[in-house]
Amino acid sequence: MGAGESTTAKRADARRNEKALLDAAAAVFVSDGVDAPVRRIAAEAGVGMGTIYRHFPTRADLVVAVYRHQVDACAEAGPALLASAESPFAALRQWVDLFVDFLVTKHGLAAATRNDPDGFATLHGLFLERLLPVLTDILAAARAAGEIVDVPAYQLLRAIGDICAGAERVDPDYDAKLTIRLLLDGIRG
Amino acid sequence: MGAGESTTAKRADARRNEKALLDAAAAVFVSDGVDAPVRRIAAEAGVGMGTIYRHFPTRADLVVAVYRHQVDACAEAGPALLASAESPFAALRQWVDLFVDFLVTKHGLAAATRNDPDGFATLHGLFLERLLPVLTDILAAARAAGEIVDVPAYQLLRAIGDICAGAERVDPDYDAKLTIRLLLDGIRG
DNA sequence: GAATATACGGAGCAGTGTTCCGTTTGGCAA
DNA sequence: TTGCCAAACGGAACACTGCTCCGTATATTC
Structure with a gap:
């Protein structure tokens, strides 16, 4: 156990299809929302049903994969805002704005989350892992x-x-x- | 146009089935949530698919019918709270508590709302019609x-x-x- | 006791998620 | 280069659900 490179590398077609699926999903999520039928995403990527499920067993896995780097960007902006803003509370406002902008532009993201408990856990995991530490620091400051x-x-x-x-x-x-904004006013001492 | 008693009274079996559907829906909503399959509600009521759709064309119609009197109770409590509470803000707190208790005990109510835009409008209509005036008065006070x-x-x-x-x-x-609570703190002047 | 409008029931269609397995193909060894 | 086989693929098939439609049953009226 342990070492990372492990058994065998993925086959070339598998890598290619994964990429195609991510691109297709990103496009379909924008046009049809995160609730878009699985078939539609598979069709857009030019792969079969089996393939999409093999790469992303649950819808949440796909969603997480598609949005991970945007969440990362949001997380990474936290410390910078804390350093540049004129006060920690100002930084909080700005960071929350960032987070909100991310959420509202992903039509149906949070709503999709709510539908199945498993998907909830997966997507929630991403937020908890990446964003919670950042927000914790800002709130502490x-x-x-x-x-x-x-x-x-x-x-x-x-x-x-x-x-x-x-x-x-x-x-x-x-x-x-x-x-x-009212909620933030509410936590102001 | 105008007068209410109108053309003809509903048939006895129709009235009976409507009642049975309301009772069945109330029971199923509690056990399975407001998202419960239509077939399940129909079966519980001992009626066919056609009957449920004839009486309640959309799910939202059924939901509204089932919860209407609870919403009414919440609405009617408003003026009383305003009169008895030691301040309008205290009344606001108490009334909001009432509303929240209603919402959280109806598992999936608001979430179900979110799924289809039409159902949203129907259920929203009930809230707007009954609760908005009450809350408006409390806020004004x-x-x-x-x-x-x-x-x-x-x-x-x-x-x-x-x-x-x-x-x-x-x-x-x-x-x-x-x-x-934090949100209410936020709107406090 | 008909006649008729009203209401009923459930089969059937369409859309979706998910699985399963026969077929194809990429990578590697001979 | 060729042959092998595990890895990966594709899509048919199944299960479940919302919703409609129409032949059948029945309450009401005369």
Whole structure:
């Protein structure tokens, strides 16, 4: 056990198909939402049903693979904002804006998440792993500066996620960003 | 046009089946969630597929019919709370608690809402019609007392709805009521 | 006791997720 | 180069669901 290079490299066609699936999924997610039929994604990638399930056993696996680097970007922006903003709370605002923008542009992302408990866990895992530490640091800084009350990072992260999930339906009379602004006001000490 | 008693009364078997469907739906919603298959509800009521669709063309119609009186109760509690609470903001807190309790006990209610745009409109219509006026009054009173900033009732109503919708999945580390408490703190002036 | 509008039931169609297995193909050894 | 075989593929097939449609049954009326 242990060493990474392990048994055998993936076959060339397998690598090619995985790439094709990622590209196809990204395109279809944009045009049809993350709930798009599996068949549609497979067709777009020019592969069969079996292939898509072999590479990405669950829909969440595919979603995570497609969006991973965007989540990474969001995570990496955290420390920079903390360093550049005029206060930790300002950094918090800006970082939350980033996160919200990511969520609302992925139509149906959070909603899709909600449908099956397993997919929930997978996608949630990504957020927890990449974003929670970042938010925790920002909140700690703001807390240390006496700008906010004590609130668990997970609590805030998920609140934002849920609010954005609900806001995926367009409605001129509802502004999710306002809700989040009010929520941030609420945690201000 | 106009007069209500109108053409002819419904047939006795139709009335009976509608009642049976409401009872069956209420039971199935509790055990299987509001997403329960139509066939299941029909079977529970001992009627055919056609009958359920004739009485309740969309799932949302059935949901609204099942929960209407609970929503009414919530609406009617508003003025009473406003009169008895020690301040309009206290009344707001209490009324929101009522609403949240209603939402979280109806597993999958808001989530089901989210799936189809039409159902969304129907269920939303009920909330808008019954609850929005009540919340508007409470907010106006709190605003007049200088306890809160100006925020549209619809904005708050929907924010709460979305937060509860997301919170339907049980998670010991997340507390939707805390999020809502923070949100209320946020609108406090 | 007919006649008729009303209501019923469930078969059937269409769309989707998921599995399973016969077929193809890439990589490697001879 | 050729032959082998594990790896990978493709899509038919199954299960489940929402929804419609129409032949049948029945409540109501005269």
